[in-house]
Amino acid sequence: xxxxxxxxxxDQVKDAMAWAIAEEIPLEVIxxxxxxxxxxxxxxxxxxxLSALKGITLYEAEELVLSAGPGxxxxxxxxxxxxxxxQLAFEPPDYGPLLGGPAQAxxxxxxxxCNLSGPxxxxxxxxxxxxxxxxxxxxxxxxxxxxGRVVKNVTGxxxxxxxxxxxxxxxxxxxxxxxxxxxxxxxxxxxxxGLDLETAxxxxxxxxxSPYEVSGAASLPEKLAAMSKTSYVAEAAGGVTAxxxxxxxxxxxxxxxxxxxxxxxxxxxxxLHSHNSREFWRELRDVLPFAAADDRRCVWKISxxxxxxxxxxxxxxxxxxxxxxxxxxxGLVWLAVDAPRDGAAxxxxxxxxAVGGHATLIRAPEPVRAAVxxxxxSAAGVAALSKRVKENFDPRGLLNPGRMYAEF
Amino acid sequence: MxxxxxxxxxxxxxxxxxxxLRAIVPGEGVIVEENELRPYESDGLTAYRQLPxxxxxxxxxxxxxxxxxxxxENGVKVVPRGAGTSLSGGALPxxxxxxxxxxxxxxxxxxxxxNRCAVVQPGVTNLAISTAVSDDDFYYAPDPSSQIACTIxxxxxxxxxxxxxxxYGLTTNNVLGLELVLIDGEVIRIGGPHLDAEGYDLLxxxxxxxxxxxxxxxxxxxxLRKPETARAVLVGFPTSEDAGACVAGVIGAGIIPGxxxxxxRPAIHAAEDFVHAGYPLDVExxxxxxxxxxxxxxxxxxxxxxxxAKANKAVTVRVSQDEDERTRFWxxxxxxxxxxxxxxxxxxxxxxxxPRGKLPIVLTRMNxxxxxxxxxxxxxxxxxxxxxxxxxxxxxNEPGELEKAEDFGSDILRLCVEVGGVLTGExxxxxxxxxxxxAMFSEDDLKxxxxxxxxxxxxxxxxxxxxxxxxxxxxxxxRMHIHGGQLPFPDIPRF
Numbered sequence: 018x019x020x021x022x023x024x025x026x027x028d029q030v031k032d033a034m035a036w037a038i039a040e041e042i043p044l045e046v047i048x049x050x051x052x053x054x055x056x057x058x059x060x061x062x063x064x065x066x067l068s069a070l071k072g073i074t075l076y077e078a079e080e081l082v083l084s085a086g087p088g089x090x091x092x093x094x095x096x097x098x099x100x101x102x103x104q105l106a107f108e109p110p111d112y113g114p115l116l117g118g119p120a121q122a123x124x125x126x127x128x129x130x131c132n133l134s135g136p137x138x139x140x141x142x143x144x145x146x147x148x149x150x151x152x153x154x155x156x157x158x159x160x161x162x163x164x165g166r167v168v169k170n171v172t173g174x175x176x177x178x179x180x181x182x183x184x185x186x187x188x189x190x191x192x193x194x195x196x197x198x199x200x201x202x203x204x205x206x207x208x209x210x211g212l213d214l215e216t217a218x219x220x221x222x223x224x225x226x227s228p229y230e231v232s233g234a235a236s237l238p239e240k241l242a243a244m245s246k247t248s249y250v251a252e253a254a255g256g257v258t259a260x261x262x263x264x265x266x267x268x269x270x271x272x273x274x275x276x277x278x279x280x281x282x283x284x285x286x287x288x289l290h291s292h293n294s295r296e297f298w299r300e301l302r303d304v305l306p307f308a309a310a311d312d313r314r315c316v317w318k319i320s321x322x323x324x325x326x327x328x329x330x331x332x333x334x335x336x337x338x339x340x341x342x343x344x345x346x347x348g349l350v351w352l353a354v355d356a357p358r359d360g361a362a363x364x365x366x367x368x369x370x371a372v373g374g375h376a377t378l379i380r381a382p383e384p385v386r387a388a389v390x391x392x393x394x395s396a397a398g399v400a401a402l403s404k405r406v407k408e409n410f411d412p413r414g415l416l417n418p419g420r421m422y423a424e425f
Numbered sequence: 426m427x428x429x430x431x432x433x434x435x436x437x438x439x440x441x442x443x444x445x446l447r448a449i450v451p452g453e454g455v456i457v458e459e460n461e462l463r464p465y466e467s468d469g470l471t472a473y474r475q476l477p478x479x480x481x482x483x484x485x486x487x488x489x490x491x492x493x494x495x496x497x498e499n500g501v502k503v504v505p506r507g508a509g510t511s512l513s514g515g516a517l518p519x520x521x522x523x524x525x526x527x528x529x530x531x532x533x534x535x536x537x538x539x540n541r542c543a544v545v546q547p548g549v550t551n552l553a554i555s556t557a558v559s560d561d562d563f564y565y566a567p568d569p570s571s572q573i574a575c576t577i578x579x580x581x582x583x584x585x586x587x588x589x590x591x592x593y594g595l596t597t598n599n600v601l602g603l604e605l606v607l608i609d610g611e612v613i614r615i616g617g618p619h620l621d622a623e624g625y626d627l628l629x630x631x632x633x634x635x636x637x638x639x640x641x642x643x644x645x646x647x648x649l650r651k652p653e654t655a656r657a658v659l660v661g662f663p664t665s666e667d668a669g670a671c672v673a674g675v676i677g678a679g680i681i682p683g684x685x686x687x688x689x690r691p692a693i694h695a696a697e698d699f700v701h702a703g704y705p706l707d708v709e710x711x712x713x714x715x716x717x718x719x720x721x722x723x724x725x726x727x728x729x730x731x732x733x734a735k736a737n738k739a740v741t742v743r744v745s746q747d748e749d750e751r752t753r754f755w756x757x758x759x760x761x762x763x764x765x766x767x768x769x770x771x772x773x774x775x776x777x778x779x780p781r782g783k784l785p786i787v788l789t790r791m792n793x794x795x796x797x798x799x800x801x802x803x804x805x806x807x808x809x810x811x812x813x814x815x816x817x818x819x820x821x822n823e824p825g826e827l828e829k830a831e832d833f834g835s836d837i838l839r840l841c842v843e844v845g846g847v848l849t850g851e852x853x854x855x856x857x858x859x860x861x862x863x864a865m866f867s868e869d870d871l872k873x874x875x876x877x878x879x880x881x882x883x884x885x886x887x888x889x890x891x892x893x894x895x896x897x898x899x900x901x902x903x904r905m906h907i908h909g910g911q912l913p914f915p916d917i918p919r920f
Contacts, residue, residue, distance in 0.1 A: 023918045033917055039907055069918065079673040080780050080811075102679055132621065143621055145629055146598045157905060161873040162866070167778040168591070169810040169850040171584045171633045172858075172865060173892065174874045175597065178629020182621075199679030222539050228562070228653045230718065268722030275719075322540045322618035348540075348620055375623035393623040398613040402880065403625045409876035412905060421624070 019062035025069045027152060027160060027191035033065055034158040034189065034415075043418045046185035048087055048124035052131060054116050056184055057391045058383050060419035067126055070191055075166070078103055082149065082166050084194040087126025094125055098197055106198040107144050108135030108298075114308040115316065116380060126190050132182030135302035136233035136261070139225070139345045145181040147196045153180065153188030156411025166194050179406065185417040186425070187410040201232075201263035205273045206289040206297060209280050211255035212236070214343070218327035220283040221346045224260045225323070227279060229272040233261030233298055234346040236327075241306040241342050247297045249287055259289075261298060301344060307353045307380075314339060314353040315360035315381040321374035323348035333368055337361050357382060362389040369393070392421055400424075426473060426514075426856050428890045431521040435501060436478060442501060443479050446523070449491040454529075456480040465524050468509040468516040469571070470857055472773075472827060477504065477518035484529045486604065486612060486642040493640065494610030496523065502886050503608070505636040507548065507579030510571040512774060513855030515582060515635050515891060522889075525640060527578050533557050534643070540618045541648045542601055547578025547641045551585075554646060563648040566593035569851065570759060578641050584633030586851035588684040588758075591809035592717075593649070595851070597632040602645035605631065608882045617645055630877060635853050636888040638881040652717035655683060656727055657754045660734045661708030661741035665689060668710035669784040671737035672808045675714065678733060680726055682809065683717035686758050689788070691803035692765065692816070693757075699764035702757030705741045712808060713754055761805045762816065769801070769818035773830045777841030778850035781811040790840055791815060798833040800826075812850035813841070839864050854892045862894050871895070876902050 022044075024030045037044050043061035047053060049068045068088035075084040078101040085094060091109060098104050109128045113120045129151075134143040141147075150164025163176035180187055209220050217236035224231050235258070242250050242257040250257050260280070262272045277286045289297060300306070307316050321329055326347035334341045339354035354361050360381045369376045375393035378386060395403060400422075407425050410416075414425060435442070439457070447455045456462055457479055467474045483489045496503050502522030509516050518524045530546035536558055537543065543565070545554060551572040555564040568587035569575055575585065581603070586595045593599070602616030615631075616622040631638055662668040668687055675682065688696065688711045697704040704711055712734075716726045727744055734742050745751035757764070765772050779787055788804070795802045801818040815837055819830040838848050838858065842865045848858045862871060871893060878885070879899035889896060 025918060029917045035907075038905070077780070077782070079677045080782060081676065082780075101677075132626070134621075138620060142594065142598050145621075145626055146594065155873060158907075159869045159873065161870045163870065163874070165778075165845075165847045165865075167780060167811050167846055167850070169586055169595065169778045169807065169812045170847045171586075171595075171851055171853055172847045172849050173854065173862065173871075174630055174877055175584070175633050176630065176874065176877070178597070178626040178632075179877070181629070182624075182626050187625075199676075199681065202679070225541060226538060226650060228650050228719070264718070265722055265725050267725045268719055271719055271721040320619045320621055322537075324539045325619075345620065373617050374619040375621075377623070395624050396613065398607075398611050399615060399624065399627065402607070402613065402627065405880035406625055406627075406877065409880045409903070410873070412903065 021064040021066065023066045023069050027154070030154045030189050030191055031158060031160055034154050037063070037415050038158050038413060041413060043415045046189050046417050048127035049122055051113055051118055051122040052116065052127055055112065055379060056420050057423065058387050059417055061417065065189060067189060068124065073097060074192065081168065081197050082194060083197050084166065084192060085125050086192055087124060087190045089125045091123045091125055091128055092121040102200045103197045104200045105147060105195065106137060106141035107147050108137040108302055109133055109144065110135045110302045110304070112303065112379070115304045125193055129181050129193055130183065130185050130190070136235060136298055136344050139234065140232040145178050148177045148181045148193070149196055150177055150194040151180055151190050152192045153190045155188045156413060156416045164194065168196050184420050186407060186421055187416065189416065203266045203269040204261065204263045204291050204294045205269050206294040207260040207262065207273055207276050207280060208249065208287040208289065209258040209283050210253045210285045210287060212258050212284050213256065214327040214331050216283060217256060217258040217343065218324065218347045220258050220280055221260070222324065224276060224280065225346045227276065229262060229276050230264065231260055232263045233259070235259050235301050236343040237306065238340065238342065241340055244306055245297060245300055247289065247293050249289060249293065250297055259297065261294060304351055306342060307351065312353065314355050315385065316379045317352040317365055317376050318379045319350040319352060319369055319374065319376040321348060321350065321369060321372050325372040325374070326350050329368055329372060333365060337364060359389050360385050366393065390422070428519065429896060431519070435521045439478055442499065445495055446479065446481050446492060449495065450481055450483050450488050454482045454484065465506070465518060465526070468511040468514060470512055470514040470855065473514050473517050473856060475518045475520060477524035478521055480524045480526055482526045482529055486606065489606045489640055489642055490610040490612055492525065493606055493608050496886060497609045497884070500884065500886070502889055504888050505640050507576035507582070508550065508574050510575040510579065511583065511853060511855060512776070513849065513853040513857040515853050515855040517856050519890065527576065530578070530642065537618060538563065542618050542645055543648055544643060544645050545577055547581070547644055548576050551575050551577055551580055558648055562651045564651050565646055566599050566649050567596050577644050577646065581632050581641050581644060582634065582636045583851070583853040586812070588686060588807060591685065592681050592683050597629060599647045600628065600632060600644060601647055603628055603631060603641055604643035605639040605641055607639050608887055635855060635892050637878055637892060638887065653719045654723055655715055655717035655751065656723050657713055657715040657745045657751045658727060658730055659741070659743045659754050660712040660714065660739045661705040662710045662739055663708065665710040665788050666785045667738045668712050669781065671712060671734050671739065672781060674733040674737055675730055676809070678729060680729060682714050684713065684715040685809035686713045687711065687806040687808040688758065688761065689804040691801065692761050692805050695764040695768050695803060696757035696761050699767055700756045700760045702753050704757055708740060713758055758805065765803050765816045765818065770820040770822065773817040773819065773834055775813065775815045775817065775834050775837050776849045776852040777838050777846055778810070778812045779841050779844050779846035781808070783844040787840060787844060791837060794833055794836050798829050800830060800833055811846065835861055856891055859892060860894045872897065872902055879903070
């Protein structure tokens with residue numbers, strides 16, 4: 018039977034890696050394993066589980082910094098931050114329910130390794146923008162670190178960026194440091210009702226070009242809006258376009274009023290206050306419109322220029338059937354299609370390549386994820402460079418081989 | 426500062442190399458005359474000088490590609506240069522290398538307000554981007570103090586910051602895409618107007634790579650809508666501890682100001698004497714806190730900052746009443762370096778970052794060092810993010826003083842690392858802090874960084890002698906030392 022290691026110290030991670038190198042045994046590196054069905058299926062049978070490297074080791078609210086082991090539950094970190102009215106500003110999503118698993122099972126290490134960010138991505142940046150430093154063990158069996166615990170640091174290459182979004186293929190992280198930020202006093206949302214995709218795109222663009230500091234801009238068609246637990250959204254009887262405004266109380270009130278006035282040119286407006294806003298944006302963040310228990314369709318996450326999103330979403334749902342909604346001001350298209358054989362990958366990628374961007378197959382049966390590239394194939398030069406980077410961290414190809422690309 | 430041993434064979438082939446480069450970049454784009462090479466011998470770190478072997482000023486990506494391919498095939502080293510404003514010697518030339526000046530890449534190619542981004546060539550200055558979109562009420566957020574001269578290509582190389590980066594991020598948080606030429610001449614594109622390029626975050630590791638990984642030929646930057654208004658509060662404190670506590674109080678209250686700068690007594694006096702900004706002279710520390718956003722928000726937050734300041738023993742609190750006054754508050758801070766330049770024949774600007782709470786201990790120890798070296802020091806400080814700029818005052822004409830200033834600076838940076846900080850917050854390692862890297866990184870840390878370079882530039886031709894204290898050949902870095910294999914390690918829990 019294949020081994021399953023669960024080291025409790027960074028030294029034990031190093032030992033396990035040294036053994037894997039000597040025996041030439043590839044490792045499937047996981048945190049808590051909540052995203053195992055996301056990405057290309059691993060080629061490794063032996064598991065290196067980092068969930069025992071857990072716990073917050075440093076949290077200084079006034080310095081805006083937190084360090085923790087990779088296995089620390091995100092829910093624990095968020096609860097700790099909430100006590101000081103702080104948060105991870107990139108709004109890490111919980112894809113548990115979307116992937117058919119439990120909610121709140123994700124770890125800090127997993128979230129950083131996958132570089133996942135929610136609706137606030139457009140304003141606050143991605144996970145990678147908040148990842149300050151780490152310690153890790155490379156596929157060479159060497160412990161190495163990069164970055165630090167201060168937000169402003171240009172000392173040496175920024176390897177944090179490389180590790181973030183590398184899906185465990187460059188190193189097994191043993192500690193991580195992230196930047197944290199205050200929670201806004203107030204979170205309100207302006208809803209514009211009854212817009213078609215194209216008009217919704219124009220309304221979101223207008224809001225994002227305004228001086229009102231929008232922290233989320235999304236649009237749901239009527240069918241998906243009807244699934245919302247927020248009654249204003251569910252009962253809108255039409256598409257719902259949502260613009261989130263956060264900040265100090267008086268500022269939010271002013272900006273929401275100003276924005277409603279500006280956006281009334283597009284359609285009828287409504288507003289959600291803090292409680293409803295939080296619920297609604299959590300639904301979007303976690304892609305709950307596609308997370309119903311009986312929804313087994315393939316789900317794509319497509320990143321394009323914001324103005325390209327509405328047309329792309331319209332074209333793809335027209336040709337493939339299925340449903341789509343927009344986040345990131347139109348720049349993020351969530352698409353669910355009933356295509357169990359290949360996820361309609363050629364059609365989706367062809368349409369994305371025509372406008373520039375990338376499409377990730379977030380949910381699909383395992384055989385599809387093994388046969389179809391889960392991550393958007395890079396141009397030849399970039400792919401070759403990425404392969405050389407991988408070889409310089411993990412020359413024997415022992416860390417999560419095949420997890421990102423079949424070739425490495 | 427020891428640079429890599431020059432290759433005499435390459436230097437002997439200088440004219441042949443120049444002729445080959447002229448075939449790629451015609452006309453005046455290849456410079457070999459000593460008097461014309463002279464302006465390129467140094468960058469913003471003027472203590473170091475070296476005439477380049479040849480200067481090449483390409484105008485197209487195709488030319489950059491052909492120049493690099495030629496250099497790669499002929500083993501010629503390449504030092505890329507933007508405007509030459511580096512404060513860490515990032516663009517210091519090599520005796521046996523060409524200096525690749527990117528100044529002719531000076532066009533803004535596209536501005537896309539609907540997608541809130543602009544595509545520019547790397548030689549465009551930082552400020553020119555903001556100026557180009559200013560009439561439409563947009564701007565490019567990172568604003569290093571050299572923004573009038575420094576180029577966006579150089580900003581990418583150094584991951585430049587500025588006074589607004591606590592709220593708006595550094596260069597790395599504001600760049601969306603790049604066109605890049607690798608040392609073998611291959612042109613690749615990463616990112617674009619969409620977010621989060623597929624695969625490894627090559628854009629992230631290229632930003633701040635100090636010209637060691639490739640040559641940028643096009644940049645897509647994020648544009649932000651200008652805030653409706655901005656106001657600043659000037660706050661004076663009897664001690665720097667009080668000022669530090671106020672900064673912590675502001676952030677602890679959930680307020681992230683657009684800018685939050687601190688100056689110590691010597692810096693306050695130098696700046697006030699120079700620009701008459703109206704700074705109080707009877708305080709030990711001065712804070713400038715700028716709030717930006719809608720007027721309602723700014724008024725509300727200014728009120729809260731005033732309360733926090735008073736609770737932290739502020740002795741003067743002044744809120745800017747109009748744009749003129751706000752500009753005046755900043756004028757002193759922005760002129761702090763030249764102001765210090767007036768009270769000393771020379772000054773040496775440091776750039777460490779510390780966990781903010783360590784400020785009092787760092788200032789105390791810095792004063793002790795100041796006495797030990799017999800050199801004065803003035804401090805300006807990006808207080809929000811812990812980035813210190815101690816300015817060491819010295820006289821280069823006094824024998825031994827430059828060396829003393831450099832030793833003092835090194836001690837300050839070691840102190841920053843000792844308290845949990847880093848060697849450089851925004852100026853880069855370059856040649857200046859190269860040999861201090863082991864104070865922060867282990868041999869294995871540095872080797873792993875150099876292996877990233879091997880993936881981009883296996884022959885070590887791009888800007889060698891910068892960032893890394895020891896040059897290792899990639900073949901040596903690639904070697905695996907296998908030990909162990911004697912598992913089962915009994916102490917690792919398994920299932």
